[in-house]
Amino acid sequence: MDTMRTAKEHIVKDMTKQASNKKSLVLSLDNKPVENTIPIFKISGIGGHVISSQLIARGLSDKWKTYGLLHPVFRGYEYNTIEDNARLMAEQILESHPEGPYYLIGYSMGGLIAIEIARIMKNLSHDARVILLDTKPPNLPPLKPLIVRLPIYIRWYAEKLYAQYFNKGKLDTKKKAIVTYEDHNSIPNLPKTIRKAFQLGREAVNSYVASYCPVNTVLVRSEEIAWWDNLRKWTPDYGWTEYVNLKAVIPCPGDHLDMIRADQYWKTTGEALEQALDMLHNNPGT
Numbered sequence: 001m002d003t004m005r006t007a008k009e010h011i012v013k014d015m016t017k018q019a020s021n022k023k024s025l026v027l028s029l030d031n032k033p034v035e036n037t038i039p040i041f042k043i044s045g046i047g048g049h050v051i052s053s054q055l056i057a058r059g060l061s062d063k064w065k066t067y068g069l070l071h072p073v074f075r076g077y078e079y080n081t082i083e084d085n086a087r088l089m090a091e092q093i094l095e096s097h098p099e100g101p102y103y104l105i106g107y108s109m110g111g112l113i114a115i116e117i118a119r120i121m122k123n124l125s126h127d128a129r130v131i132l133l134d135t136k137p138p139n140l141p142p143l144k145p146l147i148v149r150l151p152i153y154i155r156w157y158a159e160k161l162y163a164q165y166f167n168k169g170k171l172d173t174k175k176k177a178i179v180t181y182e183d184h185n186s187i188p189n190l191p192k193t194i195r196k197a198f199q200l201g202r203e204a205v206n207s208y209v210a211s212y213c214p215v216n217t218v219l220v221r222s223e224e225i226a227w228w229d230n231l232r233k234w235t236p237d238y239g240w241t242e243y244v245n246l247k248a249v250i251p252c253p254g255d256h257l258d259m260i261r262a263d264q265y266w267k268t269t270g271e272a273l274e275q276a277l278d279m280l281h282n283n284p285g286t
Contacts, residue, residue, distance in 0.1 A: 023075055025089060026096045029057040029066040037065035039097055040277065043089065043117075044071065045108030045260075046201035047194060053107075056260060059270015064103075064277060069093075069110075073197045080203040082109075086116030093117070094126075101127035101284070103277060107260060109205055111135025115244065118215040129280040130217040130244065131273060134256050137243055138208050141233045149231050156227045210243050216284070217244040218276040220269075224255035247283070250276055 029042070040060075042053040057066035069089050072079055079085050093102065102121055106114030111132040121128035143149065219240055240246050252259055252272040259269045 024096060025070045025072060025075060025092045027068050027070055029054040029068045032062060032065045034065060038063060038103065038281070039065045039067060040103040040105060041067050041069055041093055043069045043104065043106040043110030043113050045110050046205065047071075047198035055266045056269050056273065059267045060274055060277075064274075067096075071197045071201075073193055073200060078196065078200060080200045080207070082112045082116055082204045082208040085204065086113045086120060089113065090117045090120040094121075094124075101129060103129050103131070103280065105131045105133055105273060106135055107133040108135055108256070109201055112138070112205070112208055112210075115210075115213050115215065115217075119213045122213075122215060127284070128215055129284070130215050131276045131280070132217060132219045132240065133269075133273070134220065134222045134252070134259055136229075136234075136238050137210050137240060138205065139210060139239065141235070141239065143232055144230075152227055152230055212243055214245055216280055217246050218279055219246060219249045220252050220259075220272045220276055221249055222255050222259055223251045223253050224258065226255045226257070229256065248276070248279060 026041070042056065044053055053066070053068040057068075060066060069092075072085055072088055077088060079088065100121065102118070104114040104117055106112065111130070112135065114130045114132070114135075118128035118130050217240065219237060221236070221238065225234070237246055237249050250272050253268040254261070254265045258265050260266075
């Protein structure tokens with residue numbers, strides 16, 4: 001019996017050692033010192049890497065120290081639910097930063113993960129606050145009437161053809177900077193891990209069921225509406241008041257993709273995030 005107990009202890013010890021040796025998902029995205037700064041944690045969108053988070057970090061003041069949460073697939077994890085990704089990220093945030101408060105910024109799908117991380121943190125009696133960077137809830141609003149949607153479809157298709165045949169236009173410019181979910185299947189040399197991140201991310205979003213989480217939240221919303229979003233009757237808060245303790249909606253220049261692009265938008269997005277962070281930092285109460 002003692003031999004079995006000893007063997008079990010060795011196995012548990014080895015497993016713990018292996019887990020601790022695994023590379024962390026929490027990556028520093030700037031050169032700011034840890035001392036006298038407030039840590040914030042950025043979760044990328046579907047299929048995203050931390051590179052977009054690094055660009056946005058440039059737009060924040062020296063008050064904030066930015067960390068990016070690497071998509072778990074890049075560390076060998078293949079979770080296809082929002083909750084599983086959130087659990088792993090929460091564990092690694094707590095391991096690297098045992099004390100809060102925890103400021104979580106989630107872009108697009110990353111906002112759903114941020115909410116679930118906050119739920120875990122609050123259940124553990126930690127203070128967590130969330131910024132949704134143009135994240136929309138999974139329960140979509142109704143479509144606009146067909147007579148309104150039809151011109152939107154026609155314009156999108158015309159822009160797509162123009163970009164395809166003349167190699168010009170706004171759509172083509174964006175594709176050079178960002179790989180969207182719609183694009184990734186048509187790119188032959190896209191790394192397998194990125195393809196897997198897209199696949200797992202889509203499965204996670206499709207299976208996610210939102211429920212109320214009493215976390216203080218600010219929505220940073222794009223000022224421009226992408227054509228696919230313009231097909232639906234969105235409210236100014238995207239409907240988030242139903243799911244979180246929404247404190248404010250802050251407009252941000254650009255559309256959903258513009259907000260994380262590597263041109264002038266990194267600065268304006270950073271300014272909007274700074275405003276949201278200050279709001280949550282200065283008014284921590286419910």
